[in-house]
Every structure is written in C-alpha cells, then in structure tokens.
C-alpha cells in the first residue's frame with residue numbers, strides 16, 4: 484500500500500504546490516508511481532502539471548458530490564507514472580456542502596481508499612486554509628509535509644497548524660505523523676536565511692528535512708511552462724534539490 488502525504492501550511496506562497504509537483508515528479512524519476520490530488524480550488528497543481536481544468540470531465544468536486552468515482556476522475560500527465568486527480572473552482576461549494584453531511588471529515592479518506600494500492604505515493608496539495616477540505620486531507624493522510632518559506636515570519640501560524648494536526652490525530656486519524664518540515668526559497672546570499680534555518684532546526688530538530696530547497700527563478704518559470712523542474716531543466720538547482728528531497732524521503736522510509 485502506498486503512502487499518502489498531505490502538504491500543508493495555512494500561509495499561501497510558501498511552496499506547497501511547487502513541492503507537490505516537483506517531489507512527485509522526482510519520485511517518478513526514481514521509479515515510483517505517484518498521484519497528485521489537487522484539493523485547492525485554485526488548481527495550481529493542475530496548471531503546473533499541464534492539466535487544463537476546463538477540459539477535464541470529472542474533478543475532485545464530482546467525487547465529493549458523489550457523481551464520479553476517483554478512478555474515473557484521475558488523469559495522466561506528460562510525466563511517466565505521474566497522475567492527477569484534478570481540482571475545480573467549485574470545490575469552494577463542496578466545502579459548504581460537506582458541512583451538511585455525516586462523517587464530513589472522512590469523505591476524502593473514503594474516496595482515496597480504493598486508489599491507495601495503485602500508487603507508491605499520493606500527494607494532497609492543500610489550499611492555504613485549515614477549512615474542512617484541508618481537515619479531510621489531513622484525515623486521509625499518513626504523513627504531513629510542512630513547507631516553511633525561509634523568511635522572518637516562517638513560523639507564524641505554526642501553533643494553530645500543529646494544534647490542528649494534534650486534534651485530527653486524537654479524534655480522526657491516530658496514525659497521522661509529521662513527515663517533515665521543509666525549508667523552501669533558501670537564499671545563501673542572504674545572511675538571514677542561515678539564521679532562520681537555524682531557528683527552524685532549534686524548534687523542530689530531527690523533524691526538519693536535511694534537504695533545503697534553494698530559491699530558484701527557474702522553478703516559477705517551469706510552472707508557467709506547465710512542466711516539473713526535472714523535465715524543464717534537469718541541471719537546475721530546483722531540480723537537484725527536489726531530487727535530493729525525494730531520495731531523503733525514500734531513504735527514511737527504508738526504500739532508498
């Protein structure tokens with residue numbers, strides 16, 4: 484059975500979607516099969532992987548509404564062994580509809596269950612909120628990756644997020660673990676970057692990935708061209724950093 488990893492942070496722009504796209508693609512390059520579930524109504528993961536949400540017939544919204552199965556909604560990407568369960572702007576409505584249902588926090592877990600055997604890794608790209616869809620993602624996940632943008636307020640909002648993780652562990656998903664805190668947009672030329680990294684290490688210690696994602700303009704460029712970094716520019720620092728992260732995760736899981 485595969486591992487389901489939710490990538491969360493209540494803050495936007497910290498590198499969640501970039502991490503989902505590039506970590507998933509890097510694991511595929513290392514021979515794994517991966518699924519990206521885009522749970523953000525903004526559908527940036529779809530865009531970055533070249534999936535035009537106007538042309539997909541079924542999305543996560545239809546799955547949550549009960550009008551499609553997840554198997555029907557999954558689409559292939561241009562990257563071998565990398566698949567997407569697309570998002571849709573109507574997911575905003577799904578959030579309200581879910582509020583009225585029983586077991587409303589467990590819908591995504593139920594929906595993804597039949598897919599778990601089909602993939603080595605399932606990544607849940609979350610929106611910058613701790614709303615019901617994100618609670619569903621955390622309930623469906625085995626582990627959580629928390630990207631932290633390397634800037635002064637990197638740790639703000641962390642207490643609330645970690646509390647949410649704790650509550651979900653206690654009430655809904657006892658096996659939920661933290662896969663790791665990931666420092667993103669690290670800039671070695673900035674003196675503060677090293678200080679912030681040290682502060683994060685002091686706080687979370689062995690839960691911080693050894694791999695640091697450096698700031699690289701090629702990463703945002705690759706998203707405009709709707710390609711993962713290893714396809715767009717395999718020699719770039721962005722591609723190298725995410726390959727290293729993929730190797731670190733496999734190693735920790737004893738699959739390296």
Ligand SMILES: Nc1ncnc2c1ncn2[C@@H]1O[C@H](COP(=O)(O)OP(=O)(O)O)[C@@H](O)[C@H]1O
Pocket residue numbers: 494495496497498499500501502527611667668669696697698699700702703704706
């Ligand atoms: N390591 C990086 N270096 C440079 N730009 C980055 C890096 N990681 C992400 N970005 C850019 O920062 C912006 C926000 O990243 P994104 O992954 O969309 O964040 P989130 O999903 O948390 O909102 C995007 O334009 C993205 O291309």
Ligand SMILES: [Mg+2]
Pocket residue numbers: 499500501523527609610
């Ligand atoms: Mg995002």
